[in-house]
Amino acid sequence: MSAKTGRPKGDSDARQRLIAAALALFGNQSFNNVSTRQLAREAGVDAALIRYYFGSKLGLFEQMLREMLEPMLERLRAQPQAAFPSDLTGLMQTYYSIMAPNPNLPRLVVRVLQEDEGTEPFRILMTLFGEVMALSRQWLGKVLLNSGRLRPGVEPELARLSFTSLMVFPLIAPQVLIRQFGISLDADFLPTLIQHNVQVMEKGLFLPEDADMRTLS
Amino acid sequence: MSAKTGRPKGDSDARQRLIAAALALFGNQSFNNVSTRQLAREAGVDAALIRYYFGSKLGLFEQMLREMLEPMLERLRAQPQAAFPSDLTGLMQTYYSIMAPNPNLPRLVVRVLQEDEGTEPFRILMTLFGEVMALSRQWLGKVLLNSGRLRPGVEPELARLSFTSLMVFPLIAPQVLIRQFGISLDADFLPTLIQHNVQVMEKGLFLPEDADMRTLS
DNA sequence: TCTTTAATTCATCATTTGATGAGTATGGTA
DNA sequence: TACCATACTCATCAAATGATGAATTAAAGA
Numbered sequence: 001m002s003a004k005t006g007r008p009k010g011d012s013d014a015r016q017r018l019i020a021a022a023l024a025l026f027g028n029q030s031f032n033n034v035s036t037r038q039l040a041r042e043a044g045v046d047a048a049l050i051r052y053y054f055g056s057k058l059g060l061f062e063q064m065l066r067e068m069l070e071p072m073l074e075r076l077r078a079q080p081q082a083a084f085p086s087d088l089t090g091l092m093q094t095y096y097s098i099m100a101p102n103p104n105l106p107r108l109v110v111r112v113l114q115e116d117e118g119t120e121p122f123r124i125l126m127t128l129f130g131e132v133m134a135l136s137r138q139w140l141g142k143v144l145l146n147s148g149r150l151r152p153g154v155e156p157e158l159a160r161l162s163f164t165s166l167m168v169f170p171l172i173a174p175q176v177l178i179r180q181f182g183i184s185l186d187a188d189f190l191p192t193l194i195q196h197n198v199q200v201m202e203k204g205l206f207l208p209e210d211a212d213m214r215t216l217s
Numbered sequence: 218m219s220a221k222t223g224r225p226k227g228d229s230d231a232r233q234r235l236i237a238a239a240l241a242l243f244g245n246q247s248f249n250n251v252s253t254r255q256l257a258r259e260a261g262v263d264a265a266l267i268r269y270y271f272g273s274k275l276g277l278f279e280q281m282l283r284e285m286l287e288p289m290l291e292r293l294r295a296q297p298q299a300a301f302p303s304d305l306t307g308l309m310q311t312y313y314s315i316m317a318p319n320p321n322l323p324r325l326v327v328r329v330l331q332e333d334e335g336t337e338p339f340r341i342l343m344t345l346f347g348e349v350m351a352l353s354r355q356w357l358g359k360v361l362l363n364s365g366r367l368r369p370g371v372e373p374e375l376a377r378l379s380f381t382s383l384m385v386f387p388l389i390a391p392q393v394l395i396r397q398f399g400i401s402l403d404a405d406f407l408p409t410l411i412q413h414n415v416q417v418m419e420k421g422l423f424l425p426e427d428a429d430m431r432t433l434s
Numbered sequence: 435t436c437t438t439t440a441a442t443t444c445a446t447c448a449t450t451t452g453a454t455g456a457g458t459a460t461g462g463t464a
Numbered sequence: 465t466a467c468c469a470t471a472c473t474c475a476t477c478a479a480a481t482g483a484t485g486a487a488t489t490a491a492a493g494a
Contacts, residue, residue: 126393
């Protein structure tokens with residue numbers, strides 16, 4: 001019979017499981033609404049391990065974010081331009097491929113950003129996610145503006161907003177709403193969504209590809 | 218000197234102030250994250266009054282939602298068609314005019330819908346907001362589909378999704394993001410946003426107004 | 435005026451929360 | 465083998481939370 005107490009035999013993935021549980025739970029509920037006991041239960045682990053590995057609940061939160069965002073950041077920072085397509089379709093595909101590995105993250109980020117700005121989780125998130133925002137903004141700007149095809153009269157900032165709305169909303173919308181649209185956001189569906197969004201933006205924000213620039217005001 | 222305890226002289230708006238506090242706080246934090254003491258402090262009122270007027274914290278939540286959504290529902294239910302324009306601009310203007318009175322509501326709704334679906338606040342919200350969703354869907358369907366101008370190849374459900382993304386995202390996006398776009402969502406700005414969104418959808422989803430229908434497949 | 439009802443404060447309770455320290459067993463190393 | 469760091473469990477604490485009932489005062493009605 002195995003001992004209840006003391007170090008368990010063999011290897012264990014308690015730490016990993018806590019990180020996974022944190023992503024799962026913080027992805028769907030706000031920081032304060034998730035209890036350490038819940039996290040431990042979800043991970044199948046004693047609650048005191050949170051302190052052991054991460055110092056505190058906030059420590060677990062921070063470490064989880066770090067491990068989720070780091071790969072994303074590395075990919076965005078590398079940006080040898082070549083790897084970052086400058087056409088809308090390529091932009092959206094790359095974007096979704098960066099986000100796809102952890103579908104809980106967008107909801108988590110948006111929820112935390114909405115919490116009172118003075119709060120600790122907010123500061124932690126901003127430290128890590130601020131750079132993601134900045135790099136994305138830069139990249140998006142390149143695609144939208146440098147293409148030189150924005151329809152005259154279309155404010156660049158509003159174009160950014162539209163792009164973000166079309167891309168982000170489906171990722172953060174509550175399931176009840178998503179279901180109402182008769183769609184599901186699994187990998188199968190993504191290409192369809194991307195194609196649709198590209199169409200909307202191509203015709204909605206840009207001049208026809210072959211348009212003569214001299215027709216501008 | 219006024220007595221600390223007992224019924225206060227003259228009229229008081231304690232009940233009203235609690236409702237207002239509830240909208241303000243539940244608008245920015247999740248249900249469990251807002252304490253009765255916080256609500257009371259925000260309203261400048263003793264916490265026991267929550268029980269007195271609403272039975273419980275959940276009762277206050279429900280009553281607040283009821284009072285916020287009822288006017289909205291009445292307006293949507295009336296729908297003498299005439300009052301509900303069938304052009305995109307009119308649709309968006311009416312929509313925003315319905316939402317404008319309480320800018321906290323969209324965030325609140327989306328947050329509650331995202332919380333675990335088994336929860337009490339969720340059920341309460343769905344009872345009231347379900348009808349809002351259904352009526353909006355109906356109305357939107359009329360405008361999008363019955364116009365007969367959807368570009369061929371554009372899935373109606375995706376058109377709905379795009380519309381909702383463009384309309385709702387700006388209302389629920391965290392302030393940090395909104396600021397990043399260099400815009401603010403006050404009344405001054407709404408017309409600009411509406412005009413932009415109409416443009417995007419007109420050109421992105423619809424056939425040119427004067428298009429000859431015979432060019433369709 | 436007397437009595438009942440309405441509106442409020444206050445002290446307090448059981449429960450849940452995050453954190454903590456003491457204790458226990460395993461693994462690697464000298 | 466002796467030893468110490470590693471990986472865990474468990475009981476428990478102080479703080480915060482929602483709820484509650486008793487007490488207090490004002491207003492309204494008879």
